[in-house]
Amino acid sequence: MNLNMNSMESLVAQIQGLSGSIADVNQLHSLLKQSEDLFHSELARLAPLLTELDPSIHSLGYLYILEACTSAPISKEQANELVLSVARFINLCAAEQIRLAPDKFISVCKRFKDQVMLLEDPMRGVAPMLTALRKLQLSSEHLTTLHPDFLLLCLLGKCYKTGLSILEDDIFEVDQPRDFFLYCYYGGMICIGQKKFSKALELLHNVVTAPMSILNSIAVEAYKKYILVSLIHLGQFSISFPKYTSSVAQRNLKNFSQPYLDLVNSYGTGKISELETCVLANNEKFEFDKNLGLVKQVVSSMYKRNIQRLTQTYLTLSLQDIANTVQLHSAKEAEMHVLQMIQDGEIYATINQKDGMVRFLEDPEQYKSCEMIERIDSSIQRIMMLSRKLTDMDELLSCDPLYLAKAGRERQRFDFDDFDTVPSKFTI
Amino acid sequence: MASSSSSGLTFKLHPLVIVNISDHYTRIKSQSQPPPTSSAANDAVSSPPPPRVFGCVIGIQRGRTVEIFNSFELLYDVSTHSLDRAFLEKKQELYKKVFPHFYVLGWYSTGSDAQESDMQIHKALMDINESPVYLLLNPSINHAQKDLPVTIYESELHVIDGIPQLIFVRSSYTIETVEAERISVDHVAHLKPSDGGSAATQLAAHLTGIHSAIKMLNSRIRVLHHYLLAVQKGDLPCENSLLRQVSSLLRRLPTIESDKFQDDFLMEYNDTLLITYLAMFTNCSSTMNELVDKFNTAYDRHSRRGGRAAFI
Numbered sequence: 001m002n003l004n005m006n007s008m009e010s011l012v013a014q015i016q017g018l019s020g021s022i023a024d025v026n027q028l029h030s031l032l033k034q035s036e037d038l039f040h041s042e043l044a045r046l047a048p049l050l051t052e053l054d055p056s057i058h059s060l061g062y063l064y065i066l067e068a069c070t071s072a073p074i075s076k077e078q079a080n081e082l083v084l085s086v087a088r089f090i091n092l093c094a095a096e097q098i099r100l101a102p103d104k105f106i107s108v109c110k111r112f113k114d115q116v117m118l119l120e121d122p123m124r125g126v127a128p129m130l131t132a133l134r135k136l137q138l139s140s141e142h143l144t145t146l147h148p149d150f151l152l153l154c155l156l157g158k159c160y161k162t163g164l165s166i167l168e169d170d171i172f173e174v175d176q177p178r179d180f181f182l183y184c185y186y187g188g189m190i191c192i193g194q195k196k197f198s199k200a201l202e203l204l205h206n207v208v209t210a211p212m213s214i215l216n217s218i219a220v221e222a223y224k225k226y227i228l229v230s231l232i233h234l235g236q237f238s239i240s241f242p243k244y245t246s247s248v249a250q251r252n253l254k255n256f257s258q259p260y261l262d263l264v265n266s267y268g269t270g271k272i273s274e275l276e277t278c279v280l281a282n283n284e285k286f287e288f289d290k291n292l293g294l295v296k297q298v299v300s301s302m303y304k305r306n307i308q309r310l311t312q313t314y315l316t317l318s319l320q321d322i323a324n325t326v327q328l329h330s331a332k333e334a335e336m337h338v339l340q341m342i343q344d345g346e347i348y349a350t351i352n353q354k355d356g357m358v359r360f361l362e363d364p365e366q367y368k369s370c371e372m373i374e375r376i377d378s379s380i381q382r383i384m385m386l387s388r389k390l391t392d393m394d395e396l397l398s399c400d401p402l403y404l405a406k407a408g409r410e411r412q413r414f415d416f417d418d419f420d421t422v423p424s425k426f427t428i
Numbered sequence: 429m430a431s432s433s434s435s436g437l438t439f440k441l442h443p444l445v446i447v448n449i450s451d452h453y454t455r456i457k458s459q460s461q462p463p464p465t466s467s468a469a470n471d472a473v474s475s476p477p478p479p480r481v482f483g484c485v486i487g488i489q490r491g492r493t494v495e496i497f498n499s500f501e502l503l504y505d506v507s508t509h510s511l512d513r514a515f516l517e518k519k520q521e522l523y524k525k526v527f528p529h530f531y532v533l534g535w536y537s538t539g540s541d542a543q544e545s546d547m548q549i550h551k552a553l554m555d556i557n558e559s560p561v562y563l564l565l566n567p568s569i570n571h572a573q574k575d576l577p578v579t580i581y582e583s584e585l586h587v588i589d590g591i592p593q594l595i596f597v598r599s600s601y602t603i604e605t606v607e608a609e610r611i612s613v614d615h616v617a618h619l620k621p622s623d624g625g626s627a628a629t630q631l632a633a634h635l636t637g638i639h640s641a642i643k644m645l646n647s648r649i650r651v652l653h654h655y656l657l658a659v660q661k662g663d664l665p666c667e668n669s670l671l672r673q674v675s676s677l678l679r680r681l682p683t684i685e686s687d688k689f690q691d692d693f694l695m696e697y698n699d700t701l702l703i704t705y706l707a708m709f710t711n712c713s714s715t716m717n718e719l720v721d722k723f724n725t726a727y728d729r730h731s732r733r734g735g736r737a738a739f740i
Contacts, residue, residue: 211727244720247728367702368694376701383708390715397719403726 008042011035012049015061022096025060029100032064039068055089059097062089067104070111079115086112087128095135105136106145113149123157126150130162141172148182155186155193163190167199172389181207181218188225192294197233204229208253209245215252221289223253227260228294235305237264259285263295267302270309272327275302303328303337308347311360319356331356439561439580439601440495443613445485445536446578448499449565452481453538457567478567480504482511482537482549485563486523486530494561495604496533498523509545510552511535520556534561540568542581542596550583551594559583562596576603652677 018028046069055062066089074082086108098105109132116125129150136144154163167187174180184207191200207222230237241250259282266278279295286292306326310317319331328334338358341347348361397403456479482504487496500519503512520532535553542564553560559582566577581596652674658664
C-alpha cells in the first residue's frame with residue numbers, strides 16, 4: 001500500500017517536473033505509458049492528485065489520471081462533478097501534449113458525452129466538445145472521432161448553428177470510416193434543421209456513395225433522407241447511382257427504401273392529390289423512420305415546383321389562375337406562396353396587388369460587378385487547390401500495389417504495336 | 429581603336445548572317461565542353477575562355493552601300509595566325525557558282541572587343557577585297573542590352589605617333605530583311621518566350637507579348653510623367669513643342685474612365701474568369717474520373733469484369 005502511495009507521489013512529482021519542453025514531455029509520455037496499471041489500481045486516490053496538477057501545463061499527466069478516474073463506473077451524483085471537471089480540463093489543456101495520447105483523450109471525451117447525455121442536458125456538452133475537437137484536430141481538414149459525437153450533442157441540444165460552423169470545413173483526412181459515415185449523417189440532419197438543403201444533400205450523398213464493403217444501417221437511413229431532401233431541393237430524384245458508389249450500396253440500398261421510391265414516382269406526376277395519397281398509404285413507415293416532418297416538407301415543396309414550372313410558360317399570370325393550376329385553395333394562399341418564394345430567392349417576380357397579377361422576371365444578375373469577380377476568383381482559387389490535391393491522390397493511387405496488380409491482370413494479351421511477348425500476368 | 433568611321437559607306441546587314449555566326453559559335457562552344465572537374469580546388473579557376481570562331485562574310489557592294497547577305501565558316505590556323513587560305517578560295521568558288529553577284533566583303537569573329545591580332549587577319553584579306561569589313565559578334569548574353577551585340581569595323585589609315593597605321597573604326601549599320609528572312613526570324617523569336625517560361629502555348633506567348641508591350645508603354649509614360657512633374661516644379665525649362673507632343677500623345681491613349689468602359693470591361697473580365705473556371709472544372713472532373721476508375725479497379729471487389737474495350 002505504502003509503496004504504491006509513494007510511487008504515486010513520485011509520479012506526480014515527475015509529471016510536474018517533466019512538463020516543460022517537448023523532449024521532457026516525450027519522456028514523461030513513455031513513463032506514463034509504463035505506469036498505466038498503477039493508475040488503474042489506485043483509482044480511489046486519484047481524485048485528490050488532480051488538484052495538485054495544473055491542466056494547462058501538465059496536460060499529459062492530467063489526462064492519464066483523468067482517464068483512469070473516468071474509467072470507473074460513475075454514479076449520478078458524481079456525474080455532475082465529473083462533467084464540470086472534464087469541461088474545465090478540455091478548456092485549459094495544451095493541444096500539443098494531448099495529441100501525444102489521442103486515444104486517451106478521445107475516451108475521456110466520449111465518457112464525458114455519455115455523462116452529459118445521462119444528465120439529459122446535451123447543451124452543456126456542446127461548447128467543451130467543440131474545444132476538444134479543435135484541439136485534437138491536426139488541421140481543419142482532419143476528421144476526428146469526436147466530430148460525430150459533437151454533432152450528436154448539437155442535434156440533441158438543438159444548437160444547430162454551432163454544428164454548422166464545423167460543417168463548413170472541407171474534409172480530406174479521416175481517422176475511421178465509421179466516423180465519416182456518422183459525421184455526414186448527423187451533419188446532413190443538422191443542415192436539414194437549418195434548411196440548408198444543398199449542403200444537406202451533399203453530405204447525405206457522401207454517406208450513400210462512400211466506399212463500403214458491407215452495407216451499414218447508417219447508409220440505409222441516410223439514403224431515405226437523401227431521397228426526401230433531393231425531392232425538396234431539386235424537385236427530382238434519379239435512381240441511378242454515380243459510378244463511384246460502391247457496388248454493395250448500388251445493389252442493396254433500394255431494397256430498404258421502397259416506400260420512398262414510391263413517393264418519388266408520385267412526385268414525378270406533378271399532382272398534389274397523388275402525392276398525398278402516397279403519403280397516406282405509407283404513413284406508418286414514414287413515422288417509424290421519424291421522417292414524417294421531411295415528408296410534409298416534400299408535399300409543400302410540390303407547390304413550389306409547380307409555380308416554378310409556370311414561370312417557364314407564362315410571363316404574367318393572375319393569382320387566381322396560379323391557385324387553380326397548382327391546386328391551391330385560394331388566391332390568397334397563392335399570393336402567400338409566391339411571396340415566400342420571392343423572399344427565398346427561388347423565383348423572380350413582382351406582384352401587382354391592384355389587379356392580382358404576377359409578372360415573372362428574369363434573373364437580374366448581370367455578372368458585371370466587382371463582387372461577382374471576387375466570388376469567381378475565390379472559387380477559381382479553391383478549385384485550383386482541389387485540382388492539385390486530386391492530382392496528388394491520383395499519383396498516389398497509381399502507385400498502389402493493389403491497383404497495379406489488378407490493372408496488370410486486365411491488360412490485353414498483346415498490345416497493338418508490340419508483338420513481342422507482353423506479360424499477360426503482372427505479379428508483384 | 430573605336431572612333432566612328434568616316435568612309436561614308438552605309439552597311440546593311442541581313443539577319444541570316446547573325447544567325448549563322450551565332451549558330452557557329454554555339455556549335456563550337458557546345459562541342460568543346462570541358463569535362464567536369466572533380467577536385468574542389470579547381471573551382472576557383474573560371475571556365476576556359478570561350479572559343480573564338482572565324483568566318484567570311486559575303487554580299488554585294490553597290491556604290492556606297494555595302495549589303496552583307498550571307499556568311500560561311502573558316503578554320504583559323506593558330507600557328508600561322510591566319511585563316512585557311514585554300515579553303516577560303518575553294519568556298520568562294522562554290523558560292524560564286526550559286527550566287528554570281530556575291531563577293532567576299534570581309535570576315536567575322538566572336539568576342540567582346542576587337543583585338544590586335546585581328547589586324548593581321550584583316551590585312552591578309554585585303555588582297556581579296558581592298559577594304560574588308562570586320563564583323564564582331566559578342567556572344568555574352570546581357571539582358572539589359574537592348575541592341576544587337578554585333579559591331580561592324582572598317583579599317584582606316586590613321587597617323588599615330590608619326591606612323592601611319594591601320595586601325596579599326598566602328599561603323600553603323602542597319603538590318604535589312606528579305607521577306608523569307610522576316611518570317612523565319614519571327615518564327616524563331618516566338619518559339620520560346622523571352623523569360624524562358626514553361627508556357628509553350630500560343631495563347632501564353634501572345635499574352636506575354638501584350639504584357640511586355642503594355643509594360644513598355646507604362647514605363648515610357650512614367651518617364652514622361654516625371655518630366656512633366658519636373659517642368660511643373662521648375663527644375664527643367666518648359667519646352668512648348670515638347671509639351672504639345674506630349675499632349676497629342678495623351679489624347680491618343682485610350683480613355684478608360686467612362687462608365688460604359690467600366691461596364692464592358694467588367695463584363696468581359698467576368699466572362700474570361702467564368703471560362704477559366706469552366707476549364708478548371710473540366711480539368712478537375714477529368715482527373716476525378718480517372719481517380720474513381722482507378723479506385724474502382726483497385727478496391728471494389730465486384731467491379732465490372734471484361735477487361736478493356738477493344739483497341740480502336
